[in-house]
Amino acid sequence: xxxxxxxxxxxMSLLRSHEVKHIVISPxxxxxxxTRSFExxxxxxxxxxxxxxxxxxxxxxxxxxxxxxxxxxxxxxTASINYGSAIAEAYYQKLPLVAITxxxxxxxxxxxxxxxxxxxxLFEGFVRLTVQLRPITSERDRWYCNRVINxxxxxxxxxxxxxxxxxxxxxxxTNVQFDTVALPDARVIKRHRPGADExxxxxxxxxxxxKRVLLLWGQTAEVSERTLTALTSFASILxxxxxxxxxxxxxxxxxxxxxxxxLKSLSPSSTDMRPDIVITLGGNIVFKEESKSYLAGVDFxxxxxxxxxxxxxxxxxxxxxxxxxxxxxxxxxxxxSESVEEEHTFAKRMxxxxxxxxxxxxxxxxxxxxxxxxxxxxxxxxxxIANSAPIRMTQLYPLDSxxxxxxxxxxxGIDGCMSTAIGYAAARPDRQVxxxxxDLTFFYDMNSLWxxxxxxxxxxxxxxxxxxxxxxxPLPKDxxxxxxxxxxxxxxxxxxxxxxxxxxxxxxxxTAGDAKSQLDWLVNPSADESxxxxxxxxxxSDIQQLRSYYGRLHEVTGAQRFKGRARRSVGRVLRTLxxx
Numbered sequence: 001x002x003x004x005x006x007x008x009x010x011x012m013s014l015l016r017s018h019e020v021k022h023i024v025i026s027p028x029x030x031x032x033x034x035t036r037s038f039e040x041x042x043x044x045x046x047x048x049x050x051x052x053x054x055x056x057x058x059x060x061x062x063x064x065x066x067x068x069x070x071x072x073x074x075x076x077x078t079a080s081i082n083y084g085s086a087i088a089e090a091y092y093q094k095l096p097l098v099a100i101t102x103x104x105x106x107x108x109x110x111x112x113x114x115x116x117x118x119x120x121x122l123f124e125g126f127v128r129l130t131v132q133l134r135p136i137t138s139e140r141d142r143w144y145c146n147r148v149i150n151x152x153x154x155x156x157x158x159x160x161x162x163x164x165x166x167x168x169x170x171x172x173x174t175n176v177q178f179d180t181v182a183l184p185d186a187r188v189i190k191r192h193r194p195g196a197d198e199x200x201x202x203x204x205x206x207x208x209x210x211k212r213v214l215l216l217w218g219q220t221a222e223v224s225e226r227t228l229t230a231l232t233s234f235a236s237i238l239x240x241x242x243x244x245x246x247x248x249x250x251x252x253x254x255x256x257x258x259x260x261x262x263l264k265s266l267s268p269s270s271t272d273m274r275p276d277i278v279i280t281l282g283g284n285i286v287f288k289e290e291s292k293s294y295l296a297g298v299d300f301x302x303x304x305x306x307x308x309x310x311x312x313x314x315x316x317x318x319x320x321x322x323x324x325x326x327x328x329x330x331x332x333x334x335x336x337s338e339s340v341e342e343e344h345t346f347a348k349r350m351x352x353x354x355x356x357x358x359x360x361x362x363x364x365x366x367x368x369x370x371x372x373x374x375x376x377x378x379x380x381x382x383x384x385i386a387n388s389a390p391i392r393m394t395q396l397y398p399l400d401s402x403x404x405x406x407x408x409x410x411x412x413g414i415d416g417c418m419s420t421a422i423g424y425a426a427a428r429p430d431r432q433v434x435x436x437x438x439d440l441t442f443f444y445d446m447n448s449l450w451x452x453x454x455x456x457x458x459x460x461x462x463x464x465x466x467x468x469x470x471x472x473x474p475l476p477k478d479x480x481x482x483x484x485x486x487x488x489x490x491x492x493x494x495x496x497x498x499x500x501x502x503x504x505x506x507x508x509x510x511t512a513g514d515a516k517s518q519l520d521w522l523v524n525p526s527a528d529e530s531x532x533x534x535x536x537x538x539x540x541s542d543i544q545q546l547r548s549y550y551g552r553l554h555e556v557t558g559a560q561r562f563k564g565r566a567r568r569s570v571g572r573v574l575r576t577l578x579x580x
Contacts, residue, residue, distance in 0.1 A: 002180040003033035006136035013186035018153040020069045024059045026052045028075025031102035032173045052079050056086030063095045071098035077115035087163045091126045096161040103169045119167050128162040129155040143316045150189040151311045191321045201336040212346035214275035217244035219409050221282025230330035239342045241350035245286040251401035256354035260395040263290035265553035279303045281326050284409045305329045359397045360549045364512040366463045366542040369535050371397045373461050376523045384421035386437035387414050414441040419448035425455040439464040449502050458530040459522050465539035505531040
């Protein structure tokens, strides 16, 4: 029997799944639930060593002799510090030592609790990873502990191996009940590295065969001719749909148009438009939250393909991390696949649905102005987009494939968006560089224009709606008037004086007609000066227009989605890919 403690069961299950069976136990009562549970499981080979320093070195001998991982476990307090010498040795020998230290709850740190010190970073500098667990009292706790335990055990064995530290806070070691008959089937995350296990590609290819596969292409994922060619081959043998925002800079016939709009339009009943496997490539995606809603309640596997090999469990369903570049993944899967012709039903359905989603047709406001600029952007220009409302609104309009798109989406902050665009423009005087930015983001970074390296190829569209419009999006309507005071930082400031004092060309607009003419002035390729167009709109109205557009998408019926222009355009795409 095992302890009726979810955290004990989760850790033991994952130790088994990651084939850590040698357990060196030092005496103590704080980890009693673990010790007795280990004793009741014949899978584990147990060793009793009183001195923790000696116990950890003993474990190094086990690793050297068997070539397998080994774990040590001890009580809380100074007992854990005694692992330090052996952990340092394991670090430099690259030996997969798993140090499990029992602990008190962090609530009691520095509160004169017996046998307690700060164990969270005890071995910093000498372990590949330290993870801090917490008692499992909810599904979120379970997901967190499962993820970080998987991360630690992967790090112990990956790329030559090395020591890791798992710190386990235990609320009480008394009155523990042992009635659990079997360990849970805890989720196991696997990491695959090219060359380390060539046989893995056949398994990966077979798992993809016959499945509806959704590729979510994020920022920074490599896009090259080789990658796109490999994607074409990959999509020709599998039923694959590609969702990518403008930051991905990926342009391919199988990419679904307006994925943000499509995700907003799908209803929970659209089960035939849900994937079996989701593969994420690269970094952040703008429509992350919408994709979570789309996938809620869906039984699917999540794979991550990225050369960094990190565990990024966006949907709490991650099963495989494939540490390689996208083109290697596509090529290896194609090479390992058997020649089986897929129906591509899922791919066709998603292409049809995306093609039927119209871009917004809003009246004067932020949404419409952004759309008007995107229609006018010159080929081979660069577009920088500030965070907040602009980065979301730009996703709803098409963009020429020659235009490179950038945004500080790694952390999604508003600070530095204009500075980044100016730096890019200074380094690329051969192309026009456009920036779409909101007023708070502009004023936050206004010193970036006070710059002796200010280039002449910079074009800025400043949407000034007197505050942070996106902050109004989640708020109840009856709070809109009060929100400007603190939440959205309302103001009545123009950037004109600051811009003109720096010698930049400035223009402004307050109507739809003026805005269109000023945008024509902004994109004029013959201008040899940096230019700024400040367009004044109203923030509550701007957000309401975006809400109205999303609301109209929900009204589109399934029958409408597959008619006319959509069906014809998708037919051309499928013929290009030889899928039809």
